[in-house]
Amino acid sequence: MDPADAVIDRVQVERLDESVAGPWKAGDSRFAVVVEAGEVNGVFAPVDELPAALVATRLGQSALRHPVADHTGLLRRLLAELGPHAAGLGRWAVGALDCAVWDLHGRLADLPVAALLSDRPAPRVPVYASWLSLDLAAESAAESVKATAGEGFAFTKWALRGAEAAEMMLLAERAAKWAGDSVAVDALGAWGHLRTMEVAPLLTPETVRWVEDPLARTDRTAYTHLHEQAKGLRIAFGERLSHVDDARALLEHCRPEAFTFDAVWCGGITEARGWLGAAHDVGVPVHLHGRAFLPAVHLAAAFPDAAGAVEYQVVWEPRRQQALCGTLQPDGGHVALPDRPGLGMEVRR
Missing domain, CATH: 3.30.390.10 (Enolase-like, N-terminal domain)
Structure with a gap:
């Protein structure tokens, strides 16, 4: 047909x-x-x-x-x-x-979906690792961070929640030392404006490449205020947004370090193309959220100039892939674009 x-x-x-x-x-x-x-x-x-x-x-x-x-x-x-x-x-x-x-x-x-989106999709896509359930204060954290970073991911991301500002700085420094590189930090929307202002001067670019979702709501006014007050703090956001107009306004006014929207939560692959374009227009790097890993891989392969390393959730993604025949596993910090038609993975039904 x-x-x-x-x-x-x-x-x-x-x-x-x-x-x-x-x-x-x-x-x-x-x-x-x-x-x-x-x-x-x-x-x-x-x-x-x-x-x-x-x-x-x-x-x-x-x-x-x-x-x-x-x-x-x-x-x-x-x-x-x-x-x-x-x-x-x-x-x-x-x-x-x-x-x-x-x-x-x-x-x-x-054809693979990426080949419908682009005449020359990239054969491989870079990925970064996130492990947000790991307690960086636990005794086993050092080995877990070292082992994850040792798999060759572009970089790693870890969660920092309700600790005091000085402790969060210490945990971030430890994570970067264990990883051998700067790390991304996910605040999970839990820091709020005041805590973010406390932590901001304590985090250096050599330690933290970005703080993701420090505020509970991805609101233009709140993030513009934070951007003006916490100068030098590298912020990322995107997965909590629902409309491309809101995304475009935030990108233009706040210029985050990374735009981390989800390819399904935003409305799907069709909508995601517009979000990628909005970020590309203002020069903001995109690192697609890992909840929709397979669609994200196709988008990143189709638009490598607009989308950087995709998030690979090291705990949750293998569980999600139990629903698929075969796996899409990172190798040396990259994942191969499936070459089968469609999204390229059969669903166990």
Whole structure:
């Protein structure tokens, strides 16, 4: 079937079979979004229950009979269907459906998604490692950081939460020493303005390459204020944003060290292209969030001038890949772009 002639015949949500994709643990995503044209299926998995339910009960119906290759038109239709509820969970659901349609398009065209996005996608994509559940104050932390950094990742990222400012500085310095390089720090939205102002003068570029999400909300006013007051602090944000206009305004006014949005949470591969362009226009490096690792790899391969190293979540990503036949594992700080059609990985169903 020619992709130009194909329309979406069916959209369904399937619960993944625990006997082949499990065993499940708390927090695991357990659903797949399946899109069909003729006798060809496109699939995106794993997906959490709430966005999967929104696809099953509302968005899937809106996608029926839409041309498979008209990704921009489908995105507009889905966002219009959600109306004022398009932020947050709505964007996540749209993103999951969008990725399934891209997988379908690639299978129909017999091309990887990255090759649909670009004439010359990169064969390999750099990745960085994040391990946000590791307690840097634990006795075993030194070995864990050294072992992770020793695998050749572009760099590493670690979480710093509720410690006092001086202790956070010490932990960051230790992590950088163990890693043998500066590290990224994720504040998980928990620092707030005052704590960030306390910590900012204590962190040097030689130790910390950026502090990600120091504020609970990615708000233009709050981050502009922080940018003006905490001069020299390298900040990253992006995964908590829902609209490209908000993203563009923040990028222009705050000029973060890195833009770390998620390729599914933002609304999918189609929407992500605009976000990459917005960051590229103002010269802000993009390091795609690792929750949607497979779509992020295709985007980074298609647009290597706009997207740098992709986040590889060393604890969670191997668990998510249990839902896939085969694995997409980093090797020497890079991951190979799948060369099979679509997203390139079969889902265990």
